[in-house]
Amino acid sequence: EDQVTQSPEALRLQEGESSSLNCSYTVSGLRGLFWYRQDPGKGPEFLFTLYSAGEEKEKERLKATLTKKESFLHITAPKPEDSATYLCAVQAKNNQGGKLIFGQGTELSVKP
C-alpha cells in the first residue's frame, strides 16, 4: 500500500535555527513528490516538485531533496513567517488520475 509518513509532527525553532523536516514514502513507482505549505484556515501553497532520486530544488530559505525512500525539506535560518504546516505528498506511476497521497504534515513554529 502506498504510504507517506512525515516527522516530526511538530517542530519548534528559534529564529535562525536551521533544521530539516522528513518525509518517508512507500510507493509502487514514484511519479513525483510534492511539498506544500499550509497556513491556518488556508489551502496548501505549492512549494516544490521532485521527480527522481538525487534531485534538489531551492526557494529562498527552503531546500528540498529526494532519495529513493525519503525527502527532506531543509530550512536555513528560519524566520517567524516560515511558521506553517508543511505537507508532503506523493504521486504513484500507476495512478492515472493524478491522485496525491498526503502525509500528516509537520507543524513548524519559529519563535523570534
Place this chain on the structure above:
Amino acid sequence: GAVVSQHPSWVICKSGTSVKIECRSLDFQATTMFWYRQFPKQSLMLMATSNEGSKATYEQGVEKDKFLINHASLTLSTLTVTSAHPEDSSFYICSATQGATDQPQHFGDGTRLSIL
C-alpha cells in the same frame, strides 16, 4: 500564475439544506480538479477527482449522492453537499492541475462549512 479561487470561503446553514461550493481556475485551464476534506489537525482526505465533461470518480466511502460534483468547463467545478447535516461540517478544499498528470495541484483557499 496558477491561481485557484474557491467560493464561498465560509458558510453556515441549517441542517437539511444543500450547499454549493465553487472552484475556479483563474489563469489556466484545469484538465482535472480534485475535492478534499480536512478535519482539524489532520491532513487532506481526497473525496473525488473530476475531469471536464465526465463523471467524477469518488474515493471509497464517499457518498456520491451526498456530495454531487459537476465539472462543466475547464475552469469551473462545483461541489454540492446535499441535505447537509452537522456531521458534514468540515473544511472543504479544491485543487486543479494544468496539463499532464505529474504537474502539481494548485489549491483554493478552502470553504469552512458549518451545519447547525
